[in-house]
Amino acid sequence: xxxxxxxxxxxxxxxxxxxxxxxxxxxxxxxxxxxxxxxxxxxxxxxxxxxxxxxxxxxxxxxxxxxxxxxxxxxxxxxxxxxxxxxxxxxxxxxxxxxxxxxxxxxxxxxxxxxxxxxxxxxxxxxxxxxxxxxxxxxxxxxxxxxxxxxxxxxxxxxxxxxxxxxxxxxxxxxxxxxxxxxxxx
Numbered sequence: 001x002x003x004x005x006x007x008x009x010x011x012x013x014x015x016x017x018x019x020x021x022x023x024x025x026x027x028x029x030x031x032x033x034x035x036x037x038x039x040x041x042x043x044x045x046x047x048x049x050x051x052x053x054x055x056x057x058x059x060x061x062x063x064x065x066x067x068x069x070x071x072x073x074x075x076x077x078x079x080x081x082x083x084x085x086x087x088x089x090x091x092x093x094x095x096x097x098x099x100x101x102x103x104x105x106x107x108x109x110x111x112x113x114x115x116x117x118x119x120x121x122x123x124x125x126x127x128x129x130x131x132x133x134x135x136x137x138x139x140x141x142x143x144x145x146x147x148x149x150x151x152x153x154x155x156x157x158x159x160x161x162x163x164x165x166x167x168x169x170x171x172x173x174x175x176x177x178x179x180x181x182x183x184x185x186x
Contacts, residue, residue: 062087063138066179075160076146076167079124083142085180090130090139097128105174121148129173134182140173
């Protein structure tokens with residue numbers, strides 16, 4: 001009963017934030033954006049607004065991408081951060097990585113492989129996303145550790161359960177993968 005109420009409140013909050021962003025940007029002149037990671041200069045107000053506040057840019061010879069400095073979760077932890085993002089030739093086929101699932105996330109198409117293991121009161125879930133960008137296959141590999149919430153007493157048990165219900169790994173992966181800038185290789 002509480003989860004639908006929380007989702008409704010989050011939905012209303014997102015609508016209000018979206019409408020506020022539209023209102024604030026309608027009369028302001030934006031500076032040219034240099035790639036997907038550049039801040040937007042709101043010249044009228046003198047403010048610089050980062051399209052992904054609190055996110056950091058990772059760069060190597062092949063690509064760059066944006067990611068949060070850390071997960072904003074208390075109970076769910078990434079085993080490696082930032083996640084591994086790379087150019088590869090992975091096909092969307094069931095095999096070594098497990099069952100392949102073609103899915104749409106925020107209007108973008110991904111092949112997703114998910115595998116889980118349990119150990120000592122935790123569940124380890126490996127998420128592997130594959131998408132096409134700039135005519136190349138881009139992958140994101142992320143392993144999350146989530147505790148068995150039943151191991152906690154309240155109020156931690158309830159907090160843990162709420163966090164697991166509300167954490168959207170698909171949205172996080174989509175935001176990271178959409179920020180990828182593939183370098184032109186010689």
